[in-house]
Amino acid sequence: MGNRLSKIATRTGDKGTTGLGDGSRVDKDSVRVHAMGDVDELNSQIGLLLCEDMPDEMREELVMIQHDLFDLGGELCIPGYQMIKDEHVERLDAMLEKYNATLPALTEFILPAGSRAASVAHVCRTVCRRAERAIVTLGKAETIHEHPRQYVNRLSDLMFVLARVLNRFAGGSDVLWRHDRKRG
Numbered sequence: 751m752g753n754r755l756s757k758i759a760t761r762t763g764d765k766g767t768t769g770l771g772d773g774s775r776v777d778k779d780s781v782r783v784h785a786m787g788d789v790d791e792l793n794s795q796i797g798l799l800l801c802e803d804m805p806d807e808m809r810e811e812l813v814m815i816q817h818d819l820f821d822l823g824g825e826l827c828i829p830g831y832q833m834i835k836d837e838h839v840e841r842l843d844a845m846l847e848k849y850n851a852t853l854p855a856l857t858e859f860i861l862p863a864g865s866r867a868a869s870v871a872h873v874c875r876t877v878c879r880r881a882e883r884a885i886v887t888l889g890k891a892e893t894i895h896e897h898p899r900q901y902v903n904r905l906s907d908l909m910f911v912l913a914r915v916l917n918r919f920a921g922g923s924d925v926l927w928r929h930d931r932k933r934g
Contacts (some may be wrong), residue, residue: 771828785888786826788881789902793819795874802867804916811845815905822898826888834897842904849911853918859927865920868913875909878902 767775768783776782793816800812821833862872882902888894914924 771824771831774829781884781888781891782826782829785881785884786823788877788884789819789823789826792874792877792881792902792905793823795870795877799867799870799874802870802916803920804867805919808912808915814841818901822901825895825898826885829892832895832897834895834901836897839897839900839904842901842908846904846908846911849908849915853911853914856924858929860914860924861927862913863925864913864917864922867920868916868922871909871913871916875906875913878906878909882906 766778768778769775770782796812796816796819800809800816804812818834818838825831825833862876863869882899885894885899885902889899917923917925
């Protein structure tokens with residue numbers, strides 16, 4: 751993988767380009783850079799979520815996901831490179847199965863609300879969906895591996911499920927959308 755930064759203020763991007771991990775330069779508004787930025791923002795939002803109270807096992811899993819997202823950013827940063835593989839997607843599938851088994855079936859839509867931790871998890875979910883859209887857009891413009899798209903698709907589902915778990919962990923439950931509420 752490319753060189754590690756030894757200094758942060760390089761000034762090489764002053765003209766609106768940035769270096770990729772393979773040494774090439776692209777415009778800072780390229781679809782690749784958008785995808786990298788959305789994955790980076792997602793990782794930062796998960797870091798914010800980790801400031802909240804949660805079960806220890808979930809905390810460990812989220813830290814592992816942060817490492818995966820850093821690897822995903824690395825894959826996006828180097829055209830043709832692959833870091834996210836089947837086992838990463840399968841790990842998320844296993845987490846989804848584990849946490850879904852602890853939750854009641856949904857009979858209504860839920861609002862992105864409840865405890866602070868659950869609300870932050872919902873923000874992570876929405877940022878993840880944006881990252882997924884950026885990765886799909888990148889895949890239309892350039893050849894990329896399928897696993898990054900699959901990974902963020904599963905991760906957004908997982909963030910939804912974790913939000914539900916975190917509401918229960920905080921002593922609450924899902925905040926249901928009320929389709930029959932009075933409109934005024």
